[in-house]
Amino acid sequence: MLSRAAEAVYWMSRYAERAENVARFLQVSLEVTLDVGDPRGDAWPGIIAATGDQALFTGRYGDATRDSVLRFLTIDAESPNSILSCLRLARDNARSIQEAISSEMWQQINKWYLLVREAAAAGSVLDDPHDFLTAVKEASHLFVGLTYLTMTHGEGWHFGRLGRLLERADQTSRIIDAKQTILFARPLDVVASLDEVHLSGLLRSVSALEMYRKRHGRIEHGPVIEFLVLDKLFPRSIRHCLDNAQESLRAIAGTPAQAPRSRAERLLGRLGAEYENAVVEEILAEGLHDHCDRMQLKLNDVGLAIYETFFATRPEAPSTADDAVQLAEAAQ
Amino acid sequence: MDFTSYDPAPFYDEMFEPEGRPRTGCDLLARTLAALPGDDLMRRQRSAERALLHMGITFNVYGHEHGTEKILPFDLVPRVVSAREWAPLEKGLAQRSRALNLFIDDVYHARRIVADGVVPRELIESASALLAGCRGLDPPRGVWAHVTGTDLVRDSDGRYYVLEDNLRCPSGVSYVLHNRQVMKRTFPKVFQESRVRPVDGYPGQLLRVLQNVRPRGVATPNVVVLTPGPYNSAYSEHSFLAQQMGVELVESRDLAVRDGFVWMRTTRGLARVDVVYRRVDETYLDPTVFRPDSMLGVPGLMSVVRAGRLTLVNAPGTGVADDKVIYAYVPAIIRYYLGEDAILPNVPTFVCYDDKQRAHVLANLDKLVVKAANESGGYGMLIGPQASTAERAAFADRIRAQPRNYIAQPLLGLSRVPTIVGDSVEGRHVDLRPYILHAGDDVFVLPGGLTRVALKKGSFVVNSSQGGGTKDTWVLADGAAVREALPC
Numbered sequence: 001m002l003s004r005a006a007e008a009v010y011w012m013s014r015y016a017e018r019a020e021n022v023a024r025f026l027q028v029s030l031e032v033t034l035d036v037g038d039p040r041g042d043a044w045p046g047i048i049a050a051t052g053d054q055a056l057f058t059g060r061y062g063d064a065t066r067d068s069v070l071r072f073l074t075i076d077a078e079s080p081n082s083i084l085s086c087l088r089l090a091r092d093n094a095r096s097i098q099e100a101i102s103s104e105m106w107q108q109i110n111k112w113y114l115l116v117r118e119a120a121a122a123g124s125v126l127d128d129p130h131d132f133l134t135a136v137k138e139a140s141h142l143f144v145g146l147t148y149l150t151m152t153h154g155e156g157w158h159f160g161r162l163g164r165l166l167e168r169a170d171q172t173s174r175i176i177d178a179k180q181t182i183l184f185a186r187p188l189d190v191v192a193s194l195d196e197v198h199l200s201g202l203l204r205s206v207s208a209l210e211m212y213r214k215r216h217g218r219i220e221h222g223p224v225i226e227f228l229v230l231d232k233l234f235p236r237s238i239r240h241c242l243d244n245a246q247e248s249l250r251a252i253a254g255t256p257a258q259a260p261r262s263r264a265e266r267l268l269g270r271l272g273a274e275y276e277n278a279v280v281e282e283i284l285a286e287g288l289h290d291h292c293d294r295m296q297l298k299l300n301d302v303g304l305a306i307y308e309t310f311f312a313t314r315p316e317a318p319s320t321a322d323d324a325v326q327l328a329e330a331a332q
Numbered sequence: 333m334d335f336t337s338y339d340p341a342p343f344y345d346e347m348f349e350p351e352g353r354p355r356t357g358c359d360l361l362a363r364t365l366a367a368l369p370g371d372d373l374m375r376r377q378r379s380a381e382r383a384l385l386h387m388g389i390t391f392n393v394y395g396h397e398h399g400t401e402k403i404l405p406f407d408l409v410p411r412v413v414s415a416r417e418w419a420p421l422e423k424g425l426a427q428r429s430r431a432l433n434l435f436i437d438d439v440y441h442a443r444r445i446v447a448d449g450v451v452p453r454e455l456i457e458s459a460s461a462l463l464a465g466c467r468g469l470d471p472p473r474g475v476w477a478h479v480t481g482t483d484l485v486r487d488s489d490g491r492y493y494v495l496e497d498n499l500r501c502p503s504g505v506s507y508v509l510h511n512r513q514v515m516k517r518t519f520p521k522v523f524q525e526s527r528v529r530p531v532d533g534y535p536g537q538l539l540r541v542l543q544n545v546r547p548r549g550v551a552t553p554n555v556v557v558l559t560p561g562p563y564n565s566a567y568s569e570h571s572f573l574a575q576q577m578g579v580e581l582v583e584s585r586d587l588a589v590r591d592g593f594v595w596m597r598t599t600r601g602l603a604r605v606d607v608v609y610r611r612v613d614e615t616y617l618d619p620t621v622f623r624p625d626s627m628l629g630v631p632g633l634m635s636v637v638r639a640g641r642l643t644l645v646n647a648p649g650t651g652v653a654d655d656k657v658i659y660a661y662v663p664a665i666i667r668y669y670l671g672e673d674a675i676l677p678n679v680p681t682f683v684c685y686d687d688k689q690r691a692h693v694l695a696n697l698d699k700l701v702v703k704a705a706n707e708s709g710g711y712g713m714l715i716g717p718q719a720s721t722a723e724r725a726a727f728a729d730r731i732r733a734q735p736r737n738y739i740a741q742p743l744l745g746l747s748r749v750p751t752i753v754g755d756s757v758e759g760r761h762v763d764l765r766p767y768i769l770h771a772g773d774d775v776f777v778l779p780g781g782l783t784r785v786a787l788k789k790g791s792f793v794v795n796s797s798q799g800g801g802t803k804d805t806w807v808l809a810d811g812a813a814v815r816e817a818l819p820c
Contacts, residue, residue, distance in 0.1 A: 099557075
């Protein structure tokens with residue numbers, strides 16, 4: 001497939017996944033602040049700290065409050081990680097590759113974007129964030145389902161899946177990181193234990209509460225982190241995302257078992273192996289925040305390597321030019 | 333919806349006879365619409381607009397902030413063309429496409445038609461769309477204009493006339509397909525009973541043409557659609573057609589010329605391209621041959637075309653045949669190449685290049701429509717009867733300064749179709765753009781086409797850039813049923 005189209009499918013999926021995760025993250029933050037209150041007023045500044053857009057936020061809004069944070073992360077077109085911005089980018093990418101995806105997928109992502117744009121115009125998001133965020137999540141699930149059901153599971157589909165899973169791994173780590181920040185005013189604190197309300201909130205934010213209960217029963221700090229980071233089978237755990245991302249990358253690269261692998265495969269393989277062999281005690285000893293930071297940096301490296309391997313335009317790349325000459329000769 | 337106060341006069345109405353009876357083939361539709369409560373029609377209209385928005389059938393509005401896309405206004409009341417009316421249109425359009433293709437091929441080769449004194453040499457040589465870089469080009473199967481979107485109008489006399497031939501990159505066919513999809517959902521029962529001929533076959537027919545004109549020696553051609561990119565106003569159509577045909581949509585940055593072939597950059601290296609359905613203006617295709625400032629081009633592309641290793645659809649250079657002055661010669665062109673009379677008449681046209689005709693035009697500017705030979709989209713035009721004295725004087729100066737560049741035609745009373753206006757229905761003027769595909773061995777005319785409607789009361793300008801909208805066009809199969817009104 002066209003390099004440009006592959007890159008667009010990849011980013012379409014990443015941005016769509018990001019939009020869903022922002023919604024999850026906000027929804028649970030709202031619920032938890034209702035449950036336990038926010039006596040120290042730390043919850044909302046903590047969320048902004050976790051997004052990495054602190055400076056932009058302060059410049060635009062000043063103090064972090066429920067309303068300003070909600071607006072910044074949902075319908076603010078100037079905020080790069082708002083749901084609106086993510087969906088605009090996801091849709092722009094989808095629009096540039098309509099021929100590579102199914103019309104059902106295109107219409108769904110288009111409707112999803114229009115839903116957010118109209119909600120932004122109507123100004124109802126702050127009054128009734130719950131309905132809005134639920135609608136965003138459901139639209140995302142429909143999109144992912146349509147992608148699974150209407151697109152051939154070939155190269156393009158694997159690029160989409162790769163993008164979605166890398167984004168999800170990244171976002172799950174951010175949600176974990178942000179949750180501990182909400183509880184402890186200083187983000188660099190090493191967390192000894194979170195109370196049950198927050199932990200179940202954390203689990204619910206990635207739809208993991210029921211599945212966690214089946215696996216570990218009682219809600220305790222260590223097992224919760226273990227479940228979200230290291231569980232092999234839960235679809236939003238970091239390990240599960242990395243395992244399946246590797247599977248898609250292998251399908252894309254088509255590298256035989258003994259052949260030398262691309263840089264993207266090697267980096268992702270190493271990261272995946274780390275999680276396959278990790279135990280939660282080590283992660284907690286390293287410090288959850290530091291661990292999440294380190295993982296995000298490695299994911300960035302993987303993303304960069306994917307770009308260099310598959311998307312970058314290399315007009316004079318020797319191997320492809322040789323292929324071209326051969327093909328040209330064959331055609332004559 | 334109440335039609336009792338609907339007045340078809342004084343123009344030709346596509347749905348009703350002058351005394352108010354529905355025309356043949358329109359009975360069922362008219363009765364069904366009449367039986368609908370007014371607010372129900374509005375509701376359906378709104379839901380149709382919503383469906384088009386969700387499908388993403390939008391065009392980009394230039395000069396606005398990023399993301400300004402609009403749906404082309406769509407009117408729910410269709411234009412009906414009976415089988416009896418359609419048959420000569422279909423024949424006439426195919427005839428025209430055949431003759432114009434022979435003409436273009438002749439223009440870029442021996443110019444027999446000039447030698448035989450049918451079209452003046454100066455007219456061809458002064459045509460601004462004549463491309464020197466295309467001289468001697470031999471496109472596969474001799475086809476230059478594979479895709480044509482001919483604009484037809486119906487005058488008050490009830491006859492169809494050809495208003496102009498669009499032979500370069502005619503757009504709009506995706507609206508035909510989408511409008512139809514929406515109409516089928518909106519009026520399923522009337523639709524079925526009326527026996528409307530399907531239009532869904534268009535992408536398949538287009539793909540067949542593209543494969544049919546592959547370079548010699550290629551068994552299974554790699555076909556792509558070339559677009560200027562997402563910011564082009566017709567981008568939705570480009571990506572829709574690529575999607576429907578199952579081919580790649582490429583931008584010029586995806587393409588490269590190497591070793592005498594054109595290639596596209598894929599995740600597995602370069603892949604050869606054989607046929608390009610190009611929706612980039614021809615003069616932007618190759619900066620080494622045409623406009624050197626083009627950012628949308630692929631350097632060296634034309635040399636591959638010349639070597640017969642790449643087919644462009646449409647071929648560059650076809651614009652010479654839709655020059656509005658050459659247009660006046662099309663009946664003679666048809667007679668010359670095919671030995672037949674034109675089945676579809678031209679609008680009577682005065683060519684200002686001719687001294688006598690120019691004198692007539694200048695003396696009758698208040699009665700005529702003057703058009704620049706190489707403008708489209710309703711620009712560069714004077715509608716004499718509606719213009720001020722000053723506007724007419726300014727145009728007279730332009731005509732005297734550049735007579736080759738202007739033609740004049742009588743103002744036609746374009747036919748009308750009932751159109752939803754607020755909560756009632758009024759007549760609005762329409763034209764019709766059918767789509768013709770020339771595959772080399774045969775010519776396919778899509779049974780339907782884009783009905784463009786001037787939504788402004790009394791306006792004759794149907795262009796989307798100037799307040800125009802679209803309607804579905806129902807070409808009926810033979811023996812369409814006559815029934816009582818249906819509950820939709």
